[in-house]
Amino acid sequence: MSTKLYDMSLHVLLTDSGDALLWGQQDGRDLSGDKFRRLLFAWHEPSFFGTVLELQQAGELTVTVLPADMVLPFFAEPAFMDTLRWTSGNDAAKVLLEAAPLLYQEAQAGRYVPSYRDFREGTLRWSWDTASEALQAVDWEALNGIGFLGEELSGLRAAFSAAVAAEHFANEAAMADLRREYPALFQGSPAAAGFTEEEWLGTLGWRPDTAPFRPALQLLEPDDERFDWQLRFVLQDKSDGSLLVPVRLSEGGQAAGVWASEWSPFIRERAPGWAARLAAALPHELSDGGELFAEPLSDEAAWRFLTTDSRELLSEGWNVMLPGWWEAASKRKPRLRAQVAAEAGGRTQSLFGLNALVDFDWRVAIGSADLNEAEFAELLSRKQRLIRFRGEWVYLDPALLEQIRRLMESITPDEGLSLQDVLQLHMLTELEKEKSNDRSRASASEEEEENRVHLEVELNSHLLALLRQLGQPSELQALPVPSGLRAELRSYQREGFTWLSFLRKFGLGACLADDMGLGKTVQFITYLLHHQSESETPALLICPTSVLGNWQKELARFAPELKVVLHYGKGRLSGHAFQSMLQDTDVVITSYATALLDQETLQEIRWSSLCLDEAQNIKNAQNKQSAAVRSLDALHRVALTGTPIENRLSELWSIYDFLNPGYLGNQRGFQQRFANPIEKHQDEERTAQLQKLVKPFMLRRKKKDPSIQLDLPDKLEMKVYINLTPEQGALYEQAVQALMEKMQKLEGIERKGAILAALTQLKQLCDHPVLLTKEEGALSAGTLASEEQLDAFITRSAKLERLTAMVGELRDEGDSCLIFTQYVGMGRMLADILSTQRGEPVLYLNGSTPKTERDKMIDTFQSADGPGIFVLSLKAGGVGLNLTAANHVFHFDRWWNPAVENQATDRAYRMGQKRNVQVHKFISLGTLEEKIDEMLESKMSLSENVISSSEGWITELSNDELRDLFALRQSW
Numbered sequence: 001m002s003t004k005l006y007d008m009s010l011h012v013l014l015t016d017s018g019d020a021l022l023w024g025q026q027d028g029r030d031l032s033g034d035k036f037r038r039l040l041f042a043w044h045e046p047s048f049f050g051t052v053l054e055l056q057q058a059g060e061l062t063v064t065v066l067p068a069d070m071v072l073p074f075f076a077e078p079a080f081m082d083t084l085r086w087t088s089g090n091d092a093a094k095v096l097l098e099a100a101p102l103l104y105q106e107a108q109a110g111r112y113v114p115s116y117r118d119f120r121e122g123t124l125r126w127s128w129d130t131a132s133e134a135l136q137a138v139d140w141e142a143l144n145g146i147g148f149l150g151e152e153l154s155g156l157r158a159a160f161s162a163a164v165a166a167e168h169f170a171n172e173a174a175m176a177d178l179r180r181e182y183p184a185l186f187q188g189s190p191a192a193a194g195f196t197e198e199e200w201l202g203t204l205g206w207r208p209d210t211a212p213f214r215p216a217l218q219l220l221e222p223d224d225e226r227f228d229w230q231l232r233f234v235l236q237d238k239s240d241g242s243l244l245v246p247v248r249l250s251e252g253g254q255a256a257g258v259w260a261s262e263w264s265p266f267i268r269e270r271a272p273g274w275a276a277r278l279a280a281a282l283p284h285e286l287s288d289g290g291e292l293f294a295e296p297l298s299d300e301a302a303w304r305f306l307t308t309d310s311r312e313l314l315s316e317g318w319n320v321m322l323p324g325w326w327e328a329a330s331k332r333k334p335r336l337r338a339q340v341a342a343e344a345g346g347r348t349q350s351l352f353g354l355n356a357l358v359d360f361d362w363r364v365a366i367g368s369a370d371l372n373e374a375e376f377a378e379l380l381s382r383k384q385r386l387i388r389f390r391g392e393w394v395y396l397d398p399a400l401l402e403q404i405r406r407l408m409e410s411i412t413p414d415e416g417l418s419l420q421d422v423l424q425l426h427m428l429t430e431l432e433k434e435k436s437n438d439r440s441r442a443s444a445s446e447e448e449e450e451n452r453v454h455l456e457v458e459l460n461s462h463l464l465a466l467l468r469q470l471g472q473p474s475e476l477q478a479l480p481v482p483s484g485l486r487a488e489l490r491s492y493q494r495e496g497f498t499w500l501s502f503l504r505k506f507g508l509g510a511c512l513a514d515d516m517g518l519g520k521t522v523q524f525i526t527y528l529l530h531h532q533s534e535s536e537t538p539a540l541l542i543c544p545t546s547v548l549g550n551w552q553k554e555l556a557r558f559a560p561e562l563k564v565v566l567h568y569g570k571g572r573l574s575g576h577a578f579q580s581m582l583q584d585t586d587v588v589i590t591s592y593a594t595a596l597l598d599q600e601t602l603q604e605i606r607w608s609s610l611c612l613d614e615a616q617n618i619k620n621a622q623n624k625q626s627a628a629v630r631s632l633d634a635l636h637r638v639a640l641t642g643t644p645i646e647n648r649l650s651e652l653w654s655i656y657d658f659l660n661p662g663y664l665g666n667q668r669g670f671q672q673r674f675a676n677p678i679e680k681h682q683d684e685e686r687t688a689q690l691q692k693l694v695k696p697f698m699l700r701r702k703k704k705d706p707s708i709q710l711d712l713p714d715k716l717e718m719k720v721y722i723n724l725t726p727e728q729g730a731l732y733e734q735a736v737q738a739l740m741e742k743m744q745k746l747e748g749i750e751r752k753g754a755i756l757a758a759l760t761q762l763k764q765l766c767d768h769p770v771l772l773t774k775e776e777g778a779l780s781a782g783t784l785a786s787e788e789q790l791d792a793f794i795t796r797s798a799k800l801e802r803l804t805a806m807v808g809e810l811r812d813e814g815d816s817c818l819i820f821t822q823y824v825g826m827g828r829m830l831a832d833i834l835s836t837q838r839g840e841p842v843l844y845l846n847g848s849t850p851k852t853e854r855d856k857m858i859d860t861f862q863s864a865d866g867p868g869i870f871v872l873s874l875k876a877g878g879v880g881l882n883l884t885a886a887n888h889v890f891h892f893d894r895w896w897n898p899a900v901e902n903q904a905t906d907r908a909y910r911m912g913q914k915r916n917v918q919v920h921k922f923i924s925l926g927t928l929e930e931k932i933d934e935m936l937e938s939k940m941s942l943s944e945n946v947i948s949s950s951e952g953w954i955t956e957l958s959n960d961e962l963r964d965l966f967a968l969r970q971s972w
Contacts, residue, residue, distance in 0.1 A: 008039070009089035012096055014155025018068030018162050020096075023061055025089060033062030040086075043079040046070055068162035072107065075100035099156070102134055107163040113206060114185055115161065116197045124185060126164040127157055182206065184317070195273055203317040211266040212238055213245070215274055216319035219297075219305055221393070228296030231305065233274070235259065235267075236319065249275050251290040281313055303386055306330070325393050334396070335365040366396070380405070466506065470696035473499040482529035484561040487522050492701055492708055496523040499699050500638060501530060504609070509637040509659025511615070513700040516642040516809050517716060517888075517918045518708065521551070524611060524640060525558045532562060532586045535608035535635075542629060543613035544805075545591040546798040549925035550721040551613070552589060562586040568594055574601050592617050592625050599628040610634035614805070615641040618658060619651035621667060630658055642809045644698065649675040652694070659697060702813070703916065715905075717919040719933070720806075722798045724924055727769050729968060732927065735761050735772075736966045743959045752955040755962065759928075759954060762966060766924035767826045767893050768797040790836060799922050803830070803890060804837060806920065807869065810888050811838060816861075816868040817888035820904045822895065824848075824873060830892070831871045838869070846873035861885055874904055883907040887915040892922055894929050898936060926969035 006026070013021040024036040031039070033055045041050030047070065054065045066074060075096040080086050088094035106112065111132045118125040128135060169175050179186055184204050195203070202209025213235040220230040237243035247257040253272030278292055297305065307330075310320045364376040371379065379396075386393060469476055479498045481489055489497070496512060500523065503510040514520050528539055543551055548568055555564045565581060567573070567590040573581055578601055582588070588607075595602060610632055612618065618626040637659050645652050653670045656663055664670050674690045677683035701708055724732060739758040746754055764771035794800050803819070810817060821827050824846050831844035843857050860866045862885045870883065874895060886908040895901050905919050923929050957965065 006084050008084055008086050010040070010086045010093045011089040012093040013063075014071075014092060014096075014159065016154045016158060018071060018155055018158025018160075020066040020068075020071045020159070021056070021058070021063040022066055023063045024086075030061060033064060036062075037064045039081065039084060040064070042081050044074065046073070068159050069166040071096070071159040072100050072104040072163040076104035077101070095156075099138060102138065103128060103156075103160050104163060106132060106134060107160060107167055110168065112160070112164050113201060114182075114204070115157065116195070116200050118161075119185070119200070125158070125161040128160055195277075196270055199270060199273070211270070212260075212263060213266070214238060214319055215270075216244075216321055217278075217310075217313060218244065218321040219302065219310075219323065221323045229299070229302035230296050231293045233278070233292060234321075235263070248294075249278070249292045251275060251279060251292065277316065277318075281316060281318075282309060299386055306386075323393070329393055467696065469502065470508075473502075473699055476502055479530065482526060484529050484559055485526055486560065487526075487558045489522065489526065490519070493519050493523050493526075496520075496699055496701075497526040497530070500524070500527045503697070504531065504636040507636065509639070509656075509697060511639040511641065511644060511655060511659060511698040513639075513641055513644045513698055515701065515703045515813060516806060517718070518701060518703065520640045520642075521554050521613075522558055524638065525555060525562075527638075528555075528562060528587060528609070529559050532608060537605055537608045538565075538582055538585045539587050539609040539611065540602065540605075540607040540632065540634070541587060541589045541611045541613065542592055542595050543589065544617060544801075545593065545725075546722050546802040546805075547613065547720075548589060548591055549723045553719075553721045553925075555587060555589075564589065566590075567598070572598070574598065579604070592629070595632070596625045596628040599631060602632055605633070607632065607634040609636040609638060611638040611640065612658065613640045615639035615655050615658070616643050616651060619654050621650070621654040621657065626654060626658075630661070643812060644700075649679060649690075656694070656697070663697075664693065715917045715919065717921065719921045719923055720802060721923050721925050721930070722802055724766070724927065724968075725769075725796060725798050727796055728765055728798070728924075731769055731772060732762060732765050732968050735765065736963075736968065739966065740959065740963055743962065755955045758966070762928055763893055764823060764826070766799065766927055766929055767821070767823065768800055768829065770796075770829075771823060771825055790833070794833065794837075799892065799924065800830075800833070802922070803892065804834065806890075807834060808838065811840075811868050814868075815888055816886045817870070817890060818883055818886045818904075818908055819869070819871045819890040819892055820874045820901075821871070821892040822874050823893070826892065827871050827873055834869055834871070840869070841867045842869045842871060843867050844871045845876055847876040849876065858883065872904075872907075874900065884913040887913070887917050889917060889919045890922070891920070894921065894923065894933065896932060928966055930969075931965055 008031070009025045011023050011025070015021065022036070022040065023033070024031045024040065037050045037053060037055065041047050041053065041064075044050060047053050047066075050064070056063050056065055078086070078097070088097060106128050107126075111129050111134075112126045113129050115123075115125040115127040117127075169178065182204055198209060199211075201207050202211075216234050216236050218232050218234050220226065220232065222228055233247050233249050234244040235247055237245070245257060245259050245263075247255050247259070247267070249255055249271065253275040255267050255271040255274075259267065275292065306322060306326060310322060313320050362373045362376075364371045364373075366379070386396070473495055476495070476498050478494055479501055481494060481497075496514065500510050500512065504527075512520050512523060514523075532539060541551060545568075548566065552564060552566055555562055563584060563586045565585045565588050567578075567588050572594070582605065590598070590602075612629065618629055620626055639655050639659055641655070644655055650667065650671065653664050653667060653675075657667075665673065674686050677686040678690065735758060739754065742754050743751065761772055794804055807817060807819075819830055821830065827844055827846055831842045835842040843861055845854055845857055849857070857870075861870050861883060866885060870886065889905050889908050891901055891904070901921070905917070908917050923933050954962075954965070
């Protein structure tokens with residue numbers, strides 16, 4: 001049985017945007033829009049079978065709108081229902097049904113070109129490639145007459161462009177690739193109107209230009225035959241680049257000259273476009289006669305062409321030929337150089353401090369020529385930008401010349417340059433030379449930098465030697481160790497002492513920034529012994545309150561011949577009494593807080609040297625304490641710190657501004673020049689510049705340095721002497737007074753019990769007052785809501801303040817530590833506070849820790865990425881543990897039996913330990929901790945066995961002996 005076919009006629013109108021307006025007829029009558037849409041697109045999945053297609057009213061006619069991107073795919077393979085037979089109702093429908101398969105195949109195969117017509121109007125669209133073999137049979141001229149396809153096939157072109165975009169550029173990644181490969185497609189230019197389509201596609205790189213030549217503009221310099229600059233239009237033979245054919249172009253686009261006959265068709269077609277484009281780009285170069293470039297160029301015009309016009313022409317796609325010397329000359333900026341006088345810094349001319357003035361002469365380098373000030377002035381007087389000078393062409397940028405003139409006016413040789421300026425400029429100049437070979441392309445900021453003249457400095461042999469020695473401390477001639485030093489210096493410590501003295505010789509501030517434990521203290525004490533014998537005034541040492549006693553002890557231990565005065569506390573001197581005391585003093589020690597309080601007193605002296613221990617205490621340059629320290633006068637300034645930068649680069653600036661005021665500029669300038677680029681953008685060039693400036697005045701050795709490792713012993717023990725805070729001191733005296741009152745009344749077992757109880761109280765007071773006061777919730781850092789509260793809690797104990805600083809420093813270096821204490825409350829407090837302050841896990845083990853948890857803690861600490869801080873009860877953690885992951889051991893409070901402490905230390909210092917172990921024993925000055933330590937050291941009337949056995953021997957002392965042992969020494 002045969003199927004009956006229903007005949008339908010299809011009518012099409014293509015809009016300029018490529019959308020197809022469709023309607024149909026049956027038996028001469030218009031189909032309703034909905035029925036037509038349902039029948040035509042019954043099997044068309046992309047439009048969801050026609051349901052998403054819009055219906056529009058055109059007068060009495062209802063049309064279905066098929067979007068541009070669906071037009072070619074639909075008409076290339078129309079999926080008509082088998083029962084319907086569609087015929088072309090108009091020419092446009094006929095063309096689409098015949099041409100769509102060909103055009104869609106071209107779009108899919110990638111045979112398309114960007115539309116030059118649309119590009120000139122600022123739109124990116126695609127057109128079929130008329131050179132394609134598959135389209136040779138299409139009569140495009142005949143199609144142009146079909147109105148329903150739009151003027152000049154605009155509707156069909158738009159549908160083709162939409163099909164290309166849908167097939168090849170439907171996602172952002174494909175468009176990004178197109179932007180990368182053909183950036184000129186996205187940079188519309190008015191000058192593009194002067195191209196033929198083939199030329200334009202050639203300049204894009206879309207397809208090769210078939211012309212046998214390429215057009216170019218050539219600038220000719222004056223020579224023996226030609227006295228002026230000349231710009232000419234030439235055609236360069238593609239097969240022989242050395243062959244240039246001059247062509248005279250009129251403003252109207254006529255070309256004259258002599259060339260190969262096969263070039264003529266291309267020249268006739270393209271000459272009007274060349275003239276139009278050149279007229280748009282260089283209107284000022286047209287002569288009155290209408291011929292381009294007939295007249296010679298003035299020096300001003302030649303300079304403008306070299307620096308500006310040629311770049312614009314290159315961006316427009318022109319080839320530009322400039323004189324061979326121009327590229328090198330344009331990169332060679334005039335250089336201003338201060339040539340330091342030959343005698344500066346020699347034996348006959350001493351330097352002292354960065355403010356010392358250095359004699360110099362001006363030199364200006366232009367190309368390979370080196371001019372003195374008078375020769376440069378004569379060159380400037382010519383007021384030319386392009387000059388043939390000493391056989392070579394020189395480019396004189398007026399902006400750069402003006403900068404040079406201002407620089408020369410701002411610094412006159414009669415006044416001289418400061419040593420600070422000389423060293424800074426030389427170091428940065430050397431860095432620029434190192435980096436100049438490395439630069440591939442400049443960013444906008446770098447280009448701006450390129451347009452600035454940098455003042456360079458040419459050092460003489462004396463200053464070059466000084467700079468080399470500053471950068472290589474190990475090459476300095478080692479100074480003899482003072483005979484009064486009671487210590488054996490290691491080689492790197494002797495090097496540090498020599499380096500400090502070398503900088504003092506020139507009045508240059510020095511930052512000794514060795515790792516904790518490498519002996520900054522003994523290096524500075526050696527320095528003091530060497531210089532104080534010849535100094536008219538004492539040295540002033542400013543340090544945190546918590547280490548005042550430590551410094552006093554270390555000075556007495558290593559340099560007993562130095563006369564040391566502690567300027568601290570209620571009994572400190574002022575006025576005439578202070579001045580008189582200094583007559584017989586080598587070293588004055590004071591705290592940062594006291595330096596602020598007694599600023600006026602300390603300002604009256606020009607100190608032999610001014611040293612800041614833990615110099616990071618002045619990291620905030622704005623606070624009063626930092627300002628007070630800076631205001632003090634000294635022949636030489638020294639900073640000791642293991643952490644020159646804790647958080648921000650501004651801290652480094654603060655230390656350096658103390659050492660060598662003004663060396664790194666003012667704070668705001670430093671922030672803009674170094675801190676912001678380095679901290680926010682990790683600017684490698686700025687980092688290198690800052691390192692170059694900082695290095696000569698900082699000596700930093702690390703424990704991991706091979707040379708240091710060889711010199712260190714396996715185990716380094718050091719005692720850390722610490723003052724009580726005023727609160728601790730008051731509570732300590734009260735406790736001793738209460739005990740002595742009880743001793744008048746108690747006897748026997750009660751007396752012994754009271755002594756042992758008081759002993760525990762006093763030892764706990766040395767750790768932290770809250771162990772005695774039992775303030776509610778105070779033993780947990782978690783109860784301290786803010787950073788200020790936490791800091792206030794820490795500073796109530798000088799021991800705790802010192803410990804947190806040292807732990808912070810070693811953890812920043814990647815080291816790990818064990819901290820031993822006798823008291824459970826103190827251990828828990830240490831774990832809480834360090835965990836809160838450091839933001840990292842802290843392990844805590846005491847006698848009540850179950851075995852399984854204890855074993856887990858040890859495994860965790862020993863693992864490669866385990867916690868770096870382990871707090872332990874002395875008795876629970878003192879034996880049976882292997883904790884070689886730690887290379888620092890702290891004894892927060894002292895045990896009377898050295899063997900017990902040594903056993904605890906050996907948790908880290910044992911087989912398997914691959915690093916050197918540093919042991920820090922904290923001792924509160926003026927307390928029974930210090931007195932017991934002295935007994936252990938000297939083995940006074942008490943035998944080692946008695947002291948080592950237990951604390952019981954203390955209970956056998958008489959009341960006077962007890963008072964002697966317990967009472968707080970008044971000097972503290």
